[in-house]
Amino acid sequence: MSSDILIRADGVSVVRDGTALIEDITWEVRAGERWALLGPNGSGKTTLLRVVGSALWPTRGVVEILGERLGCVDMRVLRQRIATVSASISRSLRPELSALDVVLTGRYAVLETWWHEFSTDDRAEADRLLRRAGFGGDSFDGRSFGLLSEGERQQVLLARALMGRPELLLMDEPAAGLDLGARERLVGRLSALADDPSVPALVLVTHHLEEIPAGMTHAALLRDGSMVASGPVDDVLTSSVVSDAFGIDVAVEHSDGRWTARAERR
Numbered sequence: 529m530s531s532d533i534l535i536r537a538d539g540v541s542v543v544r545d546g547t548a549l550i551e552d553i554t555w556e557v558r559a560g561e562r563w564a565l566l567g568p569n570g571s572g573k574t575t576l577l578r579v580v581g582s583a584l585w586p587t588r589g590v591v592e593i594l595g596e597r598l599g600c601v602d603m604r605v606l607r608q609r610i611a612t613v614s615a616s617i618s619r620s621l622r623p624e625l626s627a628l629d630v631v632l633t634g635r636y637a638v639l640e641t642w643w644h645e646f647s648t649d650d651r652a653e654a655d656r657l658l659r660r661a662g663f664g665g666d667s668f669d670g671r672s673f674g675l676l677s678e679g680e681r682q683q684v685l686l687a688r689a690l691m692g693r694p695e696l697l698l699m700d701e702p703a704a705g706l707d708l709g710a711r712e713r714l715v716g717r718l719s720a721l722a723d724d725p726s727v728p729a730l731v732l733v734t735h736h737l738e739e740i741p742a743g744m745t746h747a748a749l750l751r752d753g754s755m756v757a758s759g760p761v762d763d764v765l766t767s768s769v770v771s772d773a774f775g776i777d778v779a780v781e782h783s784d785g786r787w788t789a790r791a792e793r794r
Contacts, residue, residue, distance in 0.1 A: 532558050532559040533556055533557070533558055533559075533592075534557050534558060534559055534593070534594055534695070534696055534728075534729050535555065535556060535557035535580045535591075535592070535593055535696070535729075535731075536555075536556050536590070536591070536592040536593075537553050537554060537555045537556075537576075537579070537580060537589065537590075537591050538554055538589055538590040538591075539552055539553075539554060539588065539589040539590065540552070540553045540554070540555075540576075540579060540586045540588065540589030540590070540591055541553070541586060541587050541588040541589055542572075542575050542579065542584065542586055542587050543587040543588075548753050549572050549575040549753055550572035550575050550576050550579070550750075550753045550754075551753045551754055552589075552754065553572075553576060553589070553754070553755050554755070555576075555748065555755060555758060557580075557696075557729055557731065557746075558729065559728075559729055560725070560729060560745075561729050561745050561746050562722045562729070562730050562732075562743060562744045562745045562746065563729075563730070563731045563732065563744070563745070563746045563747065563748060564732050564734065564740045564744045564746070564747045564748075564761065564765075565577065565731055565732065565733045565734075565747075565748050565750070566733075566734060566735065566737070566747065566748070566749050566750070566770075566773070567735075567749055567750035567751055567773055567774075568735070568751065568773070568774050568775070569735070570752075571750040571751050571752060571753065571773075572750050572752075572753040572754075573700075573733045573750055574700055574701075574733060575753075576750070577612075577698055577700055577731065577733050579591060580593060580698070580731070581593075581607070581610050581612050581696075581698050582598065582603045582606045582607050582610060583607070583612075585598065586598070593606060593610070593696070594606065594609055594610070594695050594696060607637060608636070608637045608692070609694060609695045609696065610694055610695070610696045610697075610698065611634065611637070611688075611689035611690065611692050611694035611696070611697050611698070612689065612698045612699075612700070613682070613685045613686055613688075613689050613697075613698070613699040613700065613702050614698075614699070614700035614701075615700070615701070615704070617685060617688075618681060618685060620639055621633070621639055621673055622639070622640065622673075623672060623673055623674025623675075624672055624673075624674065625640075625641070625672070625673045626669060626670050626671065626672060626673070627658065627663070627668055627669055627670070627671050627672075627673060627676065627680075627684050628651065628654050628655060628658070628669035628670065629641045630673045630684050630685070630688055631654035631657055631658060631684060631687045631688045631691050632646050632650060632651065632654050632691065633688060633691075634687075634688035634689055634690070634691030634692045635650055635691050635692055636692070637692055653691065654669075654687070654691055655669060657687035657690055657691060658683075658684070658687050660687075661683040661684075661686065661687055661717055662683070662713065662717075663680065663683060663684070677710065678705050678706055678710065679706050679707070679709070679710025679711075679713060679714065680710075682702050682703070682706065682710075682714055683713070683714065683717065685702075686699075686702065686714075686717065686718075686721075690721075690727075694728055695728050696728055696729055696730075696731075697721075697727065697728055697729070697730040697731070698730070698731050698733075699718075699730065699731070699732045699733065700733045701733055701734055701735070702714060702718075702732070703715065703734065703736075703739040711739065715739060715740075715741045716741070718732070718741035719741035719742040719743050719785070722741055722742070722743030722744060723742075723743045732744070736789075737765065737770070737780065737787035737788060737789045738786070738787065738788055738789075740765075740786070740787050741785075741786075742784070742785025742786060743785065744761050745760065745761060746758070746759060746760055746761055746764075747759070747760075747761045747764040747765050748764065749764060749769060749770065749773040750773070751772070751773045751774075751775075756769070756772060756773050757769045757773070762782070765780055765782070765787055766780060767779050767780045770789055776791060777791065777792040778790060778791055778792060779791075779792055
């Protein structure tokens with residue numbers, strides 16, 4: 529695999545109880561790329577993200593991640609090189625953990641701080657990441673994760689993901705359930721990350737074009753477990769392609785780096 533190809537999926541399928549959750553997916557993500565992965569409910573977005581995050585074994589096909597082929601690598605070690613922001617991570621964290629401690633757990637991709645020792649520099653880095661997200665300081669760092677708002681939790685989880693200095697960043701619907709203000713703050717933070725060359729390649733799963741931050745370079749659309757389009761974002765997020773993927777006639781617009789999609793009037 530070329531050194532700049534971070535994800536390569538070749539003919540990948542995941543079948544459960546005779547049903548293909550994803551089928552014959554071929555896809556590549558290269559260093560520095562920022563991908564939006566879209567599709568309706570049940571289209572296979574999260575399944576594909578779990579496969580390329582080394583959290584789910586494919587039924588068929590070849591998957592190579594960060595130069596390692598699934599089946600020829602210890603997936604526990606590989607996962608430490610990948611950061612994931614998802615609802616499952618949020619549910620797995622103990623609510624009593626402080627915001628700062630949640631970020632610290634990202635250093636070693638663990639769920640509790642007592643499993644490792646953390647230096648003064650580690651704690652300073654965790655606080656810096658929270659401050660860059662617009663939070664931080666003693667009053668915020670010490671607040672329990674379970675008492676934070678949904679928007680605050682998502683920002684903390686994103687800081688946690690970056691704390692591990694990952695080689696690949698995966699995000700599964702980070703804006704789901706957020707109100708308008710929290711969504712826009714998160715999208716603004718994601719846009720800043722997309723523009724930061726020190727941030728690794730990232731893949732963002734979403735249902736909504738409005739949640740795609742400025743700076744995304746590529747997009748892929750799934751429907752019924754199959755990839756219907758992938759490539760440069762301007763080529764993929766067109767009215768015809770999005771309409772085909774979601775099964776409804778929509779008009780897609782792009783302005784000031786942001787996307788919208790609305791049903792066509794008849």
